[in-house]
Amino acid sequence: MDLSSRVASVALVHNGTTLAQESWNQENVPRQHLFILLPGLFSCPDRQVTSIDHFVVGLGPGSFSGIRTAIAAAIGLALPGKRPVNGISGAESLAWDILREHQRSEVVIVGDARRQRLWAARYRCENGDIRSSMACTLLTREAFRQSCSNTDLLVSPEFERLEEFLRDVSRAGPEILPESRYPRAEAIAHIALRRLRDNKQLDPPQPVYLHPAVFVKPKGG
Numbered sequence: 001m002d003l004s005s006r007v008a009s010v011a012l013v014h015n016g017t018t019l020a021q022e023s024w025n026q027e028n029v030p031r032q033h034l035f036i037l038l039p040g041l042f043s044c045p046d047r048q049v050t051s052i053d054h055f056v057v058g059l060g061p062g063s064f065s066g067i068r069t070a071i072a073a074a075i076g077l078a079l080p081g082k083r084p085v086n087g088i089s090g091a092e093s094l095a096w097d098i099l100r101e102h103q104r105s106e107v108v109i110v111g112d113a114r115r116q117r118l119w120a121a122r123y124r125c126e127n128g129d130i131r132s133s134m135a136c137t138l139l140t141r142e143a144f145r146q147s148c149s150n151t152d153l154l155v156s157p158e159f160e161r162l163e164e165f166l167r168d169v170s171r172a173g174p175e176i177l178p179e180s181r182y183p184r185a186e187a188i189a190h191i192a193l194r195r196l197r198d199n200k201q202l203d204p205p206q207p208v209y210l211h212p213a214v215f216v217k218p219k220g221g
Helices: 033-041 064-078 090-102 141-147 159-170 185-197
Strands: 007-014 017-025 055-058 085-088 106-114 117-126 129-139 153-156 175-180
Touching: 007 033, 007 185, 017 033, 017 185, 033 064, 055 064, 055 185, 064 085, 085 090, 085 185, 090 106, 090 117, 090 129, 090 153, 090 185, 106 129, 106 159, 117 141, 129 141, 141 159, 153 159, 159 175
Parallel strands: 055 085, 106 153, 153 175
Antiparallel strands: 007 017, 106 117, 117 129
């Protein structure tokens, strides 16, 4: 499941086949909508929550509260059967979709990290697999502009928010996808399945933190 962006999603995948999936715009419904949809995923006798072997959550970057809600839900569902819970970067799942859809060798995923910073991650397609060539990094706008001078394609889950800046960057060469694209639970599942089959480690269910924590000193303290 992924609740890290404007469009949330949940999917049930078995041996690479998607059995069920749902998506919704979180601007229109509360995050509790996830718990309304979950019973429908397990409505068939052969699709019970107790039969799930692995739970995987999108870790962001993105909405902190959304990511934490998804992690808590996955841990709660996994607890009775003592199933493992892991995570996949939402940026990686988005790159997975884009590289296959557009047949590109490389893509940079970029978002607004607030506090006058952007976050960016670079991925390449090698032998049908996704490889990270730059982990999710905080950058100033100028540093980002310099870092993507040789980039093939720029994609953002916040294109409308960053459109003016990204169009300016694209004048120097990189192509941009002129729409917001979001991580999908189905892609997260397929990445996790591939890693498990290749005996590769999955990430722990911890949000991708970009900024250090800000502590506010209480008055009179």
